[in-house]
Amino acid sequence: SRTSLSSSSLSRSSSPSFSRTRLSMATLEAPVRTPETEERVKEVRERFASARRDAEAAVGCDVGADAGNEWWRQPVQERTTTKDDPLRVVVAGGGVAGLVTAAACHAKGFKVAIFEQASQYAPYGGPIQIQSNALRALERINPEICEEIRKAGTITADRVSGLKIGYKKGVFLGLGQQYEKGDWLVRFDTLQPALQAGLYPTVVVDRPVIQQILLKYGVPPGTVRIKSRIQSYEELGQGKGVKITLEDGTEAYADVLVGADGIWSSVRRIMQSLGKDADGFAASGAAGGALNEAEARRMAKESVLMAEGASRRYSGFTCYAALTEHKASNIEEVSYQILLGKDKYFVSTDGGGERQQWFALIREDAGGVDPEETESNPSPKLDRLLYEFNNQEPGDANGDVWDDFAHELLRSTPEKDIKRRDLYDGSPLVTQGWTKGPVAICGDAAHPMMPNLGQGGCQATEDGYRLAEELASVTDTKDIEASLKTYFAKRILRTTTIQIMAQLGSDLLVDFDKMMTIPLVGPFFLFMTQVSMPFILRFLYTPEF
Numbered sequence: 001s002r003t004s005l006s007s008s009s010l011s012r013s014s015s016p017s018f019s020r021t022r023l024s025m026a027t028l029e030a031p032v033r034t035p036e037t038e039e040r041v042k043e044v045r046e047r048f049a050s051a052r053r054d055a056e057a058a059v060g061c062d063v064g065a066d067a068g069n070e071w072w073r074q075p076v077q078e079r080t081t082t083k084d085d086p087l088r089v090v091v092a093g094g095g096v097a098g099l100v101t102a103a104a105c106h107a108k109g110f111k112v113a114i115f116e117q118a119s120q121y122a123p124y125g126g127p128i129q130i131q132s133n134a135l136r137a138l139e140r141i142n143p144e145i146c147e148e149i150r151k152a153g154t155i156t157a158d159r160v161s162g163l164k165i166g167y168k169k170g171v172f173l174g175l176g177q178q179y180e181k182g183d184w185l186v187r188f189d190t191l192q193p194a195l196q197a198g199l200y201p202t203v204v205v206d207r208p209v210i211q212q213i214l215l216k217y218g219v220p221p222g223t224v225r226i227k228s229r230i231q232s233y234e235e236l237g238q239g240k241g242v243k244i245t246l247e248d249g250t251e252a253y254a255d256v257l258v259g260a261d262g263i264w265s266s267v268r269r270i271m272q273s274l275g276k277d278a279d280g281f282a283a284s285g286a287a288g289g290a291l292n293e294a295e296a297r298r299m300a301k302e303s304v305l306m307a308e309g310a311s312r313r314y315s316g317f318t319c320y321a322a323l324t325e326h327k328a329s330n331i332e333e334v335s336y337q338i339l340l341g342k343d344k345y346f347v348s349t350d351g352g353g354e355r356q357q358w359f360a361l362i363r364e365d366a367g368g369v370d371p372e373e374t375e376s377n378p379s380p381k382l383d384r385l386l387y388e389f390n391n392q393e394p395g396d397a398n399g400d401v402w403d404d405f406a407h408e409l410l411r412s413t414p415e416k417d418i419k420r421r422d423l424y425d426g427s428p429l430v431t432q433g434w435t436k437g438p439v440a441i442c443g444d445a446a447h448p449m450m451p452n453l454g455q456g457g458c459q460a461t462e463d464g465y466r467l468a469e470e471l472a473s474v475t476d477t478k479d480i481e482a483s484l485k486t487y488f489a490k491r492i493l494r495t496t497t498i499q500i501m502a503q504l505g506s507d508l509l510v511d512f513d514k515m516m517t518i519p520l521v522g523p524f525f526l527f528m529t530q531v532s533m534p535f536i537l538r539f540l541y542t543p544e545f
Contacts (some may be wrong), residue, residue, distance in 0.1 A: 010084040029435060030158075030191060030195060030201075031084060031155045031157065031158040031191070031201055032158060033155075033159055033332060033396050034097070035156040035332060036154075036352075036353070036354060039529075040353070041353045041354045042353075043353075043411060044150050044152075044154070044352045044353030044355075045325070045353045045355075046208075047152060047206070047209055048206045048208065048209060048353070050088075050212075051208035051209040051212040052208050053370075054208070054212050054302070055120065055208045055211065055212075056120060057120075058120045058226055058376075059212075059215070059349075060212075060215035060216065060221060060222075060223075060224065060227070061094075061116070061215075061222075061224040061226050062222045062223075062224060062225045062226065063226060064234055064425060066250075068224075070113070071088060071113075072088065072090060072111075072113050072252040072253055072254060073251075073252065073253070074253060075241070075253045076223045076236075076240065076241035076253050076254065076255050076477070077234075077239075077241075077477075078237075078238070078239030078285075078476070078477050078478055079476070079477055080476050081237075081474060081476065081477065083109060083540040086108075086109050086110050086111055087090060087105075087110045087111070087120050087255045087256060087471060087474060087477070087480075088110065088111045088241070088254045088255045088256070089102075089105045089110050089111065089112050089113075089254060089255065089256045089257075089258060089471070090112075090113050090114075090115060090242075090244060090252060090254040090256070090257050090258070091105075091112065091113070091114045091115070091260055092114075092115050092117075092230050092257065092259050092261040092265075092266065092267050093114070093115075093116060093259065093260035093261035093262060093265075093443075093445070094114045094115075094116030094118070094206070094224045094226070094260065095119075095211075095260065095262065095443075096128075096210060096211070096443075096457050096460060096461070097260040097442055097443030097444065097445075097457070097460035097461075097463065097464065098114055098116070098258075098260035098261070098414060098443075098461065099114070099211060099214035099215065099218060099219070099224075100137075100138070100141070100214065100218070100461050100464035100465075101258055101260050101442060101443075101463070101464035101468070102114050102218065102219050102223060103141055103142060103145060103214055103218025103219055103464070104141045104215075104464045104465050104467065104468035104469075105397070105467075105468045105471065106218065106220070106223075107141055107142050107218075107221050107468065108471065108472045109192075110471070112219060113223060113225065113227065113252070113254075113363050114219070114223050115225055115228035115229075115230060115244075115246065115252070116224055116225065116226050116227075116228060117227070117228060117229035117230075117261070118226060118227075119226060119227055119228070119268075120226065126206065126207065126321065126322070126323035126351060126357040127154075127204040127205055127323065127349070127351040127352060127355075127357050128204065128205065128206075128207055128210070128454075128455075128457055128460075129156070129192075129202055129203075129204055129207055129349075129454040129458070130149055130153060130202065130203050130204070130210070130457070130458070131156075131202045131454060131455065131458045131540065131541070132190075132194035132199035132200055132201060132202055132540075132541045133199065133456065133540060133541050133542060133543075133545065134458035134461040134462065135149070135199065135200040135202075135203070135457055136199050136200070136543050137151065137461045137462050137464070137465040137545065139200075140465055141218075141464070141465055141468070142218060143219060143363060144217050145213060145214065145217045145218055146200075148213045148217060149203065149205055149210065149213060149516060150200060150203060151348075151495070152205050152206075152209050152213065153203025153204060153205040153352065154204050154205075154350060154351070154352030154353070155201050155202070155203055156190070156201075156202055156203065156204055156335035156336060156349065156350055157189075157190045157191040157194060157201035157202045157335070157506040158191065158201070158335070159332070159333055159334055159335040159350075160187050160189075160333060160334050160335070161187070161188055161189075161334070161335055161336035161337065162182060162184055162185070162186050162187035162188055162336075162337060162338075163183055163184070163185045163186040163337070163338050163340060163509075163512070163529075164182055164184055164185060164337055164338065164339050164340065164402050164403070165179045165180075165181060165182070165183050165339070165340055165513070165516075166181060166182075166339035166340050166345070166346060166389070166399035166400070166402050166406070167181045167193055167341060167395070167401055167402050167403065168180055168181050168400075168401065169181075169513060169516060177431045177469075179508050179516065181401065181402060181403040182339075182403040182404075184406065185340070185512070185516075185526055185529075186526060186529045186530050186533070187530070188530075188533040188534070188537065189534070189537075190202055192534075192539060193534060193537040193540075193541045194398045194541045195483075195536070196538070197542060197543050198543055199541055199543060204349060204350065204351055204352055204357070206322050206351075206352075213454045227248070228246050228248075228250070229246060229266065230244055230245070230246060230247075230261075230266045230267060230270075231245050231246060231247045231266075232244075232245045232270060233245065233257060233267075233270055233439065235436075235437040235438060235439070238437075238478050238481065239476065239477040239478030239479075239480070240477070241253055241255045241256075241438055241477070242254055242255075242256075242257045242325070242437070242438050242439060243265075244257060245333060255438060255477050255480060256438050256439070256440070256471065256480055256484075257438065257439045257440075258439075258440050258441070258442060258467065259271070259439070259441040259442070259445045260441070260442050260443050260445060260460070260464075261445055262443070262444045262445060263310070263312060263424060263426070263444040263445070263448040264278065264279045264303075264306050264310060265279060265310075265441060265444075265445035266279040267308065267439065267441055267445065268310070268441050268445050268446075269309075271436050271439055271441065272432055272436075273310055274310055274311070275308075275309035275310075276309070277305045277306055277308070277309035278306060278309035278310035278311075278365060279306065279309075279310070292374075296419065296420065296421065297369045299421070300366075300367055300368065300369050300420075300421070300422060301367050301369075303366070303367070303422055303424065304366050304367045307424055309367070310426075311412065311426065311427070312424045312425070312426045312448065313352055313424060313425055313426055313427065314366045314422060314423075314424055315422075315423040315424060315425055315450055315503075315506060316363050316364075316507075317361045317362065317363055317364075317422070317423045317506070317510075318361070318362055318364055318366075318368055318420060318421070318422050318423070319359055319360070319361050319362075319420065319421055319422070319423050319451075320359070320360040320362075320381060320385055320418055320419070320420050321357070321358065321359045321360075321418070321419050321420075321421075322357075322358060322413045322417045322418045322419065323351055323355055323356070323357050323417065324355060324356050324358065324409055324412045324413040324417065325353075325354070325355050325412075326354070326355065326356055326408075326409060326412035326413075326414075327354040328348070328356050328405075328408070328409070329408060330405070331350060331406070332356070335349065335350045336349040336350070337405075338346070338452075338509065339389075339402070339403055339405065339406055340509060340510075340512045340513055341389075341396075341398075341400060341402070341513065342398050342400065342513055343362065343363040343510055344360070344361060344362040344363060344389075344510065345360075345361055345386060345509050345510060346358065346360050346361075346389055347359040347360075347361070347401075348405070348409055349453075356403070356409050356412075358406075358409045358410075358413075360385055360388065360389065360449070361423070361506075361510075362388060363510055367422070368422075369420075370384065370420065373415065374475045378415065379419045380415075381415060381420060382410065382413065382415045382418060385410050385418075386407065386410055386411075389402045389406040389410065390402060390407075391403065391404050391406070391407045422531060423450065423451070424448060424449070425448045425449050425450050425499065425502070425503060426448045426499075428447065428492070428495070428496035428499050428500070429446060429447070429492075430492060430496060433488055434446045434487075434488045434491075434492070435481070435484040435485055435487070435516050437481055438480050438481060438484070439484075440467065440484045440487060440488070442460060442463035442467060443456075443457075443459070443460030443463055443464075444456065444460065444463060446463065446491075446495070447459060447495040447496070447499050448499075449498065449499045449502040449503070450502040450503055450505070450506040451502075452502055452505050452506045452509065453498065453501060453502045453505060453540070455502065455540060458540075459494075459495055462545045463491060463493075463495075464489070464536070465545070466487055466490055466545065467484075467487050467492055470483040470484065470486050470487040470490075471483055471484075471487075491545075494545060497539070498540070501536065
């Protein structure tokens with residue numbers, strides 16, 4: 001229902017640093033920014049530190065020897081499902097997509113197990129956006145999860161977001177506006193589209209905190225079995241489930257296998273008969289996260305081969321990212337901004353707790369790595385970025401002198417906190433599909449997308465909700481295949497549209513400055529971008545998916 005949120009339900013603030021004021025034409029209340037208190041800053045940072053420790057220790061995961069009597073060790077038969085004998089679901093992948101899918105299935109009364117190939121959860125991972133549509137999906141799956149996410153999160157919809165020019169920029173023959181570095185090009189409001197749809201405003205939450213909440217409130221203890229990479233599976237016939245073989249030789253059985261194992265999905269490789277390199281080298285951190293610099297360097301090289309085998313597209317960008325404990329100079333006015341440049345751009349967002357999450361995307365060939373740290377060169381990544389976004393004359397390699405804000409965040413970031421990875425996405429799997437027999441894929445395994453819309457994890461959350469809803473209609477295991485096909489049919493148009501928008505948006509961002517030099521075309525393009533954003537956000541923030 002579009003009016004399912006009352007003013008009383010929304011007045012429970014997701015952060016104690018916000019007061020609220022009533023909208024005159026709605027039953028919802030709009031958050032109003034007030035500076036974070038010392039107590040709130042301490043709370044956010046300590047929660048992050050606690051979640052990191054839990055991740056390193058694999059808290060909530062099965063880390064010991066199996067008991068030998070796990071339900072998934074027993075073959076399944078075609079049968080009528082009941083409360084006492086429900087569907088049995090194995091989820092491959094213990095990242096956000098896998099945890100949400102497992103939580104949604106558990107909420108429906110299914111037996112659920114998660115097989116995660118990693119040895120532990122990566123203890124880092126900056127804040128990610130849980131946008132309004134994903135909060136609605138979480139609320140439908142388990143209201144307690146949604147409430148805990150909102151309490152842990154920091155609202156970003158209460159301040160301006162948008163695009164800025166990163167450096168001083170003129171136009172062809174001076175026929176148009178001269179842009180100064182830091183000038184706003186496009187601003188957009190993420191709050192009103194959410195409130196108009198009856199949805200909670202977007203929050204940012206640390207990835208380890210999200211994992212901690214989902215493990216605590218979403219699934220029973222021991223649901224996640226680590227060091228469990230799927231080597232192969234075999235369909236056993238209509239209604240008779242699937243036999244799964246892990247790399248260590250362990251055999252498991254389930255009515256349904258869900259591949260939530262990321263862009264380099266082993267389940268998708270088997271389902272769609274892809275090359276043996278399609279899932280290649282597995283990082284040891286859950287959700288594909290490398291646990292150290294050596295692993296990250298190896299992944300950069302291996303990903304080139306995996307992309308070819310998996311039919312994934314290299315976006316053309318390498319991405320540096322970090323979370324810095326720094327109170328940004330514009331924190332009370334701006335929650336999210338992109339500084340645009342030639343063949344690169346710099347993204348920053350409020351991470352809560354007086355921290356900033358930043359991303360530097362630079363166009364270059366895939367597989368590149370930075371020099372290793374040495375005594376004489378202790379900060380190779382940071383040094384490169386300070387040059388790429390140089391705010392002093394003579395500027396960067398293009399002669400452009402950048403806005404000070406990028407340097408403000410870079411200077412506050414230690415070298416050890418900067419991670420680098422190449423960005424890959426993929427074409428929508430419209431003809432290939434996401435299902436085959438009792439097996440389905442979701443999240444990045446089904447629809448990897450560029451990060452500029454912040455919808456990757458949000459669409460995975462919608463997937464998990466919809467998948468469980470369709471499986472909940474099954475009363476006989478022979479109907480599983482049809483229910484999974486319905487899941488695909490209901491999701492493919494929406495995810496395809498968002499994949500395309502994310503890809504086009506990323507490609508256009510890096511060429512924005514070229515368009516701005518063209519008289520009439522540049523201003524028209526900026527105008528159309530500004531006009532279209534409310535419609536794009538209304539499409540993203542739908543209460544139905």
